Amino acid sequence: MANLIRLDKAVSQVTDLSRSDVKRAAWAGRITVNGEVVTSSSTKIQANDVLCLDDEPLHEPGPRYIMLNKPLGYVSATKDGEHPTVLDLIDEPNKSKLHIAGRLDIDTTGLVLLTDDGQWSHKVTSPNHHCDKTYYALLADRIVEDAVAKFAKGIWLNNEKKRTKPAKLEVLFANEVRITIGEGRYHQVKRMFAALGNQVLELHRERIGDIFLDEELQEGEYRPLTPEEIASVQ
Numbered sequence: 001m002a003n004l005i006r007l008d009k010a011v012s013q014v015t016d017l018s019r020s021d022v023k024r025a026a027w028a029g030r031i032t033v034n035g036e037v038v039t040s041s042s043t044k045i046q047a048n049d050v051l052c053l054d055d056e057p058l059h060e061p062g063p064r065y066i067m068l069n070k071p072l073g074y075v076s077a078t079k080d081g082e083h084p085t086v087l088d089l090i091d092e093p094n095k096s097k098l099h100i101a102g103r104l105d106i107d108t109t110g111l112v113l114l115t116d117d118g119q120w121s122h123k124v125t126s127p128n129h130h131c132d133k134t135y136y137a138l139l140a141d142r143i144v145e146d147a148v149a150k151f152a153k154g155i156w157l158n159n160e161k162k163r164t165k166p167a168k169l170e171v172l173f174a175n176e177v178r179i180t181i182g183e184g185r186y187h188q189v190k191r192m193f194a195a196l197g198n199q200v201l202e203l204h205r206e207r208i209g210d211i212f213l214d215e216e217l218q219e220g221e222y223r224p225l226t227p228e229e230i231a232s233v234q
């Protein structure tokens with residue numbers, strides 16, 4: 001027998017409507033199933049039935065991929081009791097289904113990727129997939145002379161049993177650098193500079209793999225990834 005699902009469940013899965021919203025919408029005659037108005041939200045429907053709300057067909061959205069320019073003060077979480085979250089900046093239906101592919105600290109700015117495709121985000125964050133991340137960092141003190149060599153060798157972080165993987169450090173000015181890392185340990189960049197006796201004052205993510213933060217995006221703005229950007233994560 002075909003799998004049956006309640007109308008209110010089916011509609012709420014693909015819209016922002018709660019089940020009670022769907023009940024009201026059905027009562028108001030706004031929902032059709034295969035062209036027929038259905039006023040009871042407990043009606044059982046089949047997966048291949050054509051659902052419309054206000055004459056607009058409803059269907060399961062495909063996977064979504066978004067880049068956001070994260071401002072200071074936002075947490076990389078979907079919910080937080082204290083601070084605004086990056087999800088608060090997203091105005092999309094069903095946004096609670098999105099998750100963050102590689103978090104940034106509350107005081108780090110720049111490129112954040114959001115998606116509802118778990119396999120894709122795993123490739124972004126897993127060190128095995130070599131999806132390097134590049135950051136601009138402003139430091140409290142001048143960078144020490146042997147920092148490039150030390151980062152290239154890997155750094156012993158406080159309380160860790162393994163060196164970091166080799167990291168690429170590009171010195172821009174005495175206390176400004178661009179750093180590329182292939183892992184995402186907790187507060188990794190800040191801890192790497194702390195291990196050299198320095199301190200990160202500003203941190204901004206510019207790149208994840210072949211995906212660069214779009215310069216057109218103001219802080220807090222976002223856009224969908226292009227098909228090429230999505231396919232670049234492998």
Ligand code: URA
Binds near residue numbers: 103105186191203
């Ligand atoms: N490393 C950090 O220390 N913080 C971030 O937000 C990202 C990388």
